[in-house]
Structure formats: structure tokens, C-alpha cells
Amino acid sequence: MLLNGSNIEQTRSYNRRVVLEAVRLTGPISRAEIARATSLSPQTVSNIARELETLGLLRDDGRRRIKRGQPPKDLTINPDGGYTVGLQIDREHLIAVLVNLTGDLLQRRDIVVEDPVPERSLPLMAAVVGEIVAAANLARERVFGVGVVMPGPFDVDGLTSVGPTTLPGWSGVDVGEALSRLVGLPVLVENDATAAAVGERFYGAARDxxxxxxxxxxxxxxxxxxxxxxxxxxxxxxxxxxxxxxxxxxxxxxxxxxxxxxxxxxxxxxxxxxxxxxxxxxxxxxxxxxxxxxxxxxxxxxxxxxxxxxxxxxxxxxxxxxxxxxxxxxxxxxxxxxxxxxxxxxxxxxxxxxxxxxxxxxxxxTAGTAATALGAAVLPLFEMMSPSLQVLLKSDRNGQR
Ligand SMILES: [Zn+2]
CATH class of the missing domain: 3.30.420.40 (ATPase, nucleotide binding domain)
Incomplete structure (x- = not known):
């Protein structure tokens, strides 16, 4: 990997994520509190908050004061600022969920599958994505991406597609690329355990x-x-x-x-x-x-x-x-x-x-039969919203993160 130097856009992208994370974890929160919590200057926080509001990711709930004399805690994540789809596929089921930015479950489909080989499963996965987005009556441009969870491990000699816990026939298939071509959205693929961990970090028992x-x-x-x-x-x-x-x-x-x-x-x-x-x-x-x-x-x-x-x-x-x-x-x-x-x-x-x-x-x-599919739905949000050092090290693919 080549390390790129950090330029101004990358720093801005990182700071946007820091502000989003602060609001996500502790909102409703005031701009002054974000500045204190993140060591960003009040002016920077104010600029980023305005930008995120314009993008529809943050919501300013007006000048509502919690108590007289206290500063307004007005910034929250806008639940309808965007949506993601999570797909979970194993030997017997395809579960699909559609969630908003605060993780509310808007749509869910449970489909029984038999012998889920890629040639049949990928078109089915693409079709169910289209179907739940249409059923929720959303603007398609507000759907940020699709997360897919599959049982691991991936592509290990002698280990993949062996035994009762993995999916046969998927070795060497680039699921992310193939599905992305079919649905026209970014697709992230992860094993079930990592997706569940990311889901818990984002919404669940491991938020803090x-x-x-x-x-x-x-x-x-x-x-x-x-x-x-x-x-x-x-x-x-x-x-x-x-x-x-x-x-x-x-x-x-x-x-x-x-x-x-x-x-x-x-x-x-x-x-x-x-x-x-x-x-x-x-x-x-x-x-x-x-x-x-x-x-x-x-x-x-x-x-x-x-x-x-x-x-x-x-x-x-x-x-x-x-x-x-x-x-x-x-x-x-x-x-x-x-x-x-x-x-x-x-x-x-x-x-x-x-x-x-x-x-x-x-x-x-967190329990529930859709916990893993919800974890999958978090993958695109996590990639987009979570501040990581990688954002400073990697050049942005679309300059907008
Ligand atoms: Zn073993």
C-alpha cells in the first residue's frame, strides 16, 4: 500500500466523520459541545454542521432549549437522511432489511433458498434490493449502499466451501463487484461475525x-x-x-x-x-x-x-x-x-x-433473527460515517466522504 500524504480535502473528510460520530453517539448535542468534545474549533464545527445539514445527514431541531439558561442541544442525525440495505445469505435463508440512518428497520424480507449457488442467488439478491427500495417508496439516490454478510472464511485453500458452515460454489466469486453491477449501488461484503460486531458498535450493546x-x-x-x-x-x-x-x-x-x-x-x-x-x-x-x-x-x-x-x-x-x-x-x-x-x-x-x-x-x-442482516446494513454507513485513520491515509474515491 502506498501512503498518501493528507491533503486538505482528506482532513475535511475526516473532520466531517468526527462531527457525525459525536452527534451519533451523544446527540442531541450543541455545536459548542461538539467543539469541546472533538477539540475542533467552534468555527470548523459550525461549517461542517452546516455542510452536513445541507447534505441531509444532520437535522437542526431549532432553538429548542432543554432548560432555561442552557445552550440549545439542537443537532441530531436525520433519520431520513439516507438508507442502506443489508443482505444475509446462508445455506437456507436470504434475509433482506432496509434501514434508515438511525438504524430503524423499515422493510424486511425472509426468503427460503435452496442450494444458493451464485448464478441463482446474485440475481435474487439484486431483485430483493430493488423490491424493498420500491416498497419503501424512497428516492433511490438516498440509498447509500448495500452490505452483504456471508459465512466465512473466504478463499482459503482446503477450507472454503467445506463442511456445513460455509457456502459451496462461491469461491473466487467477487460478490461485491458482481452485485454492485446488478444493483448499481456500492456493495460491501463481510463475514457474519464482523458484520454483527460492526452492527453492535454502531447501534447496539457496544456503542460506547x-x-x-x-x-x-x-x-x-x-x-x-x-x-x-x-x-x-x-x-x-x-x-x-x-x-x-x-x-x-x-x-x-x-x-x-x-x-x-x-x-x-x-x-x-x-x-x-x-x-x-x-x-x-x-x-x-x-x-x-x-x-x-x-x-x-x-x-x-x-x-x-x-x-x-x-x-x-x-x-x-x-x-x-x-x-x-x-x-x-x-x-x-x-x-x-x-x-x-x-x-x-x-x-x-x-x-x-x-x-x-x-x-x-x-x-x-443484541438478540433477534435479523441482527446479522442489520449488521450488514450498517457496513455502508460505517464506511461512510466512522472516523478512521484510514480516511487520512487513503485518498478518497469520490471526494465526498
Ligand atoms: Zn476446523
Whole structure:
């Protein structure tokens, strides 16, 4: 990568994001408060705020005073300043959501797919984008982009498209470019765990966190890392594949070629497999939820073993990353997730074991079947609005960020 020097436009772009972030996290907020919080001059804040209002991203709610004598807190994000689409595709479902700038869910579609190969799925994804934008009756130029989440890892020799947790046939397909050509909008592609982490950072349980680790218990087990407020993806976009960390040498076979990988013990797939081996006819998270309500002993045993494996992994994560908190979320049913988190306690000693903690070591992530699709919808907003050093290092592609 070549490092470009920072020019005035890049600095302005960075400052615009700093102001947007301040309003997003703490609005309604006055211009004077933004200036104090960001160390930008009042004049700069005032200019940027006017510019963002003209673009429709910020709203000035007039001279409304909260209390007599206090300065007006008048700037908020304009919910209808723009919209994004999130798409989540896995082996069985395509979920599509349309959200506004404050993350309100405006449209949602759940489509059952069979054998989602790219030749059929890409046109279907493009069609559903067109359909939900039309259904919401929006000006198309206010739709900023599309985020897509797919199960990772991406394009690893011998690992991609192997086993029950990845999508076959997508290796070597540039999903972002192909879909962007079909829908005429910018498209960002991310794995499910990273998208969920970005979603939590933007709207959810991690709004105020700068350093956190998100354990995503999906069909497999993945993780997303937010370091210094930004997602860390690794050189090839595959950082965080914690599911393939070997926790039991010589243990269960994993499609990656190793034995005893963590996701063979901690994942929706692992739970289903264990229960089926015990003769329980289970096919979905809902089936597992029912077994939990019936106090099924095989499910109880699975939760115990999963908790033991996950507790060890958490000790490693804490010692490696020193996060403010570890978020846990994904596709396990609510009651099982709650039981699993309870059985993780007491956690092992680690660098995170401090008396003056502001946050608990573990945080439950926002639940909901659309959580990942919402995370996908945040990707274009995050790219556009979040202040990162990269904005100062990279030249702007369209000069408008
Ligand atoms: Zn593995």
C-alpha cells in the first residue's frame, strides 16, 4: 500500500466523520459541545454542521432549549437522511432489511433458498434490493449502499466451501463487484461475525466500546474484533476464525482438516449434531429451545461441555486482546444462550480480572433473527460515517466522504 500524504480535502473528510460520530453517539448535542468534545474549533464545527445539514445527514431541531439558561442541544442525525440495505445469505435463508440512518428497520424480507449457488442467488439478491427500495417508496439516490454478510472464511485453500458452515460454489466469486453491477449501488461484503460486531458498535450493546471482541455462535463459530473503534480483518479478511482453533487434540474431525476444533463443540451445528447422535429429531434452533424447556439431559450435557470449552477460549481471548468486554451473540435460542452464559461463570483468571472494571467481562449481544442482516446494513454507513485513520491515509474515491 502506498501512503498518501493528507491533503486538505482528506482532513475535511475526516473532520466531517468526527462531527457525525459525536452527534451519533451523544446527540442531541450543541455545536459548542461538539467543539469541546472533538477539540475542533467552534468555527470548523459550525461549517461542517452546516455542510452536513445541507447534505441531509444532520437535522437542526431549532432553538429548542432543554432548560432555561442552557445552550440549545439542537443537532441530531436525520433519520431520513439516507438508507442502506443489508443482505444475509446462508445455506437456507436470504434475509433482506432496509434501514434508515438511525438504524430503524423499515422493510424486511425472509426468503427460503435452496442450494444458493451464485448464478441463482446474485440475481435474487439484486431483485430483493430493488423490491424493498420500491416498497419503501424512497428516492433511490438516498440509498447509500448495500452490505452483504456471508459465512466465512473466504478463499482459503482446503477450507472454503467445506463442511456445513460455509457456502459451496462461491469461491473466487467477487460478490461485491458482481452485485454492485446488478444493483448499481456500492456493495460491501463481510463475514457474519464482523458484520454483527460492526452492527453492535454502531447501534447496539457496544456503542460506547472502543476495544471489544464479539464471539458469534452461528452455524459455526466465528468472531469479530473491534480494535480502536475499527474492525480488524487481517490481511485477507479472515481474522477471527476462532472456530478452527484446536481445543482438543485428537478430538472430533473438522472439515478444515484438523481434529478437535472449537466449533465442533461450540456452535449451532455442534448442538444439533450432539442431539441427533442421542436420537433427538432436531433441525433448528427452535427445536433446541423446546428441548431446553423440557429439561432435556442431552442438551444439558452439551451446554456443560460447550461452556467448559468456551471458558478456556475466553481466557485466551482476554489475555491476547485485553478487551473492554467480550460480546456473545449469534443463532442459539435465547434460553440456551442464557444458560450457556450463566455456566461460563466463574470465568478463569486472566488480565481482564480487575476490580475497577466499568463493564462486565461478558456482554450479551443484541438478540433477534435479523441482527446479522442489520449488521450488514450498517457496513455502508460505517464506511461512510466512522472516523478512521484510514480516511487520512487513503485518498478518497469520490471526494465526498
Ligand atoms: Zn476446523
Amino acid at each position: 466500546l472502543q476495544h471489544f471482541y464479539y464471539l458469534f455462535i452461528g452455524t459455526g463459530l466465528g468472531s469479530g474484533m473491534i480494535l480502536e473503534g475499527q474492525p480488524y480483518k487481517g490481511a485477507w479478511g479472515n481474522a477471527g476464525e476462532i472456530g478452527h482453533m484446536i481445543v482438543m487434540p485428537g478430538g472430533k474431525d473438522c472439515p478444515c482438516g484438523n481434529q478437535g476444533c472449537l466449533e465442533q463443540y461450540v456452535s449451532l451445528h455442534a448442538a444439533l449434531q450432539t442431539l441427533r447422535a442421542a436420537g433427538k429429531p432436531v433441525h433448528s434452533a427452535e427445536d433446541i429451545a423446546r428441548l431446553y424447556d423440557d429439561r432435556d439431559p442431552d442438551l444439558d450435557g452439551w451446554i456443560d461441555l460447550a461452556a467448559a470449552q468456551l471458558r478456556t477460549a475466553i481466557t485466551g481471548i482476554e489475555n491476547l486482546f485485553d478487551p473492554e468486554s467480550i460480546l456473545i451473540g449469534g443463532y442459539l435460542p435465547d434460553n440456551v444462550m442464557q444458560a450457556l452464559m450463566a455456566r461460563l461463570e466463574p470465568l478463569n483468571p486472566s488480565v481482564s480480572n480487575r476490580r475497577n472494571r466499568q463493564r462486565p467481562r461478558l456482554t450479551r449481544a
